[in-house]
Amino acid sequence: MGTDLVIFAATSGHSGVDRVLRNLVPAIARLGVRIDVLGIEGHGPAFTELPDGVRHLPLGASHVNTAIPALIRYLKAERPAAMMSDKDRVNRAALFARWMARVPTRVGVRQGTTVSINLASRRTSDRLVQTASMRWLYPHADAVLVPSKGAADDIAAFARLPASKIHVVPSPIVTPTLKLRAREGVEHPWFASEAPPVILGVGELSERKDFATLLRAFARVRQTRECRLMILGEGRRRTELEALAAELGVSDDVALPGFVVNPYPYMAAASVFALASRWEGMPVVLIEALGLGRPCVACDCPSGPDEVLDGGRVGPLVPVQDDAAFAAGLVQQLDAPTPPEQSMSAVAAYTDEASARAYLSALGFTEFS
Known part of the structure; x- marks a missing residue:
């Protein structure tokens, strides 16, 4: 046949x-x-x-x-x-x-x-x-x-x-193996039980993913509370992001480990997942993070985040490239995170x-x- x-x-x-x-x-x-x-x-x-x-x-x-x-x-x-x-x-x-x-x-x-x-x-x-x-x-x-x-x-x-x-x-996106892979655990010291909360971004270090806005937002949050930012991924913008972190005075609290084959243990352990993209079609990493029950903040970029986060009811939607609004969204999720059940139910169709x-x-x- x-x-x-x-x-x-x-x-x-x-x-x-x-x-x-x-x-x-x-x-x-x-x-x-x-x-x-x-x-x-x-x-x-x-x-x-x-x-x-x-x-x-x-x-x-x-x-x-x-x-x-x-x-x-x-x-x-x-x-x-x-x-x-x-x-x-x-x-x-x-x-x-x-x-x-x-x-x-x-x-x-x-x-x-x-x-x-x-x-x-x-x-x-x-x-x-x-x-x-x-x-x-x-x-x-x-x-x-x-x-x-x-x-x-x-x-x-x-x-x-x-x-x-x-x-x-x-x-x-939501598969039987997603949670299994997330259980493999993270050995990075930032995810120890008594460590400060970690905000996580995942994606290519590119213009489209706009991790520069996430860095600026993180620097605002870091002024008022102890926390850390980790971005998993590799790309052309690495040098620029490292320079920006130094300029903002947050280099010691920012980690760029590069591409990670299995990012799901990091997602499952993060306090907040952040998507700062300027445009998407439907952000896979956002659905993955929600599928693992994580509180999320996303730029209201075209297209996808508004649909997945139900117009902001599942997690803050902020204007693209607005680091002040993004910082406010991160603080909201750090102080009163979306319950895991609500995050997971938002991606049941995926x-x-x-x-x-x-x-x-x-x-x-x-x-x-």
């Missing part, structure tokens, strides 16, 4: 998209769907082990564009019922390969961020190419998959797509099985609707 679904992606190996796909593929497989994950050398997603019914097939290329001939050959040979791709360059390749292969495979293209804001920060050439791609190629997809209502509204307006083409599908069924339905597998 042939393949039901093929996943075509080229991720960094440690992004939110990686976590989405690592959770989604096994959840879909448990529903009895046969899956092929096509691999591009040097890119994720990577799996420690594959469940029954899933194959990982290298395409023999190290770049999305050079993988297109192999993708065409695969589609002609296997003729899968559906293909899902992620991010614009991969989406373009998937749609072109389907057209060249002349197969009836349904294609769902995923965009995990708020595209209009994301593209505003890109080079002019990137903006022109991706805008043309979304406006001229995405209408030929069978489904455009986005993780939040805000992202759906944005891509509908930006790419001039009909609402019927766009499907909001919850990300598969289980891996619920997400798997939603993705399959959007991709045309009607038996899972």
